[in-house]
Amino acid sequence: SMITNATPMSSKAWGLCNQQTAECLRKISAIGGPRCCKRTSFISIQTAARFAEKATGIKMDLAQPLHCSYSSQNRECLRSKCPFYSPYRLKPAGK
DSSP states (O other), rough: OOOOOOOTOSSSSHHHHHHHHHHHHHHHHHOOOOOHHHHHHHHHHHHHHHHHHHOOOOOOOSSOOOOOOOOOGGGGGGGSSSTTHHHHHHHTTTT
């Protein structure tokens, strides 16, 4: 919305925002649950960056690869089923 200055009254820009949201939700749902704020955020950021580049030509640099360092704090972590899981990063940074 910020890149395209979309508002609820916009035509094409409003549609693009909804397409991007749908793509984020599709990717999140493909992995399944249970809930994980980090996984959902990482997927949304990656998906939004790719979508924005395709739709507007604006490239966003993202750290690659993304690794989660919070799996030891989430009893419901999907571990190896999560694309951001790293068995070598079980403690949050700084601990």
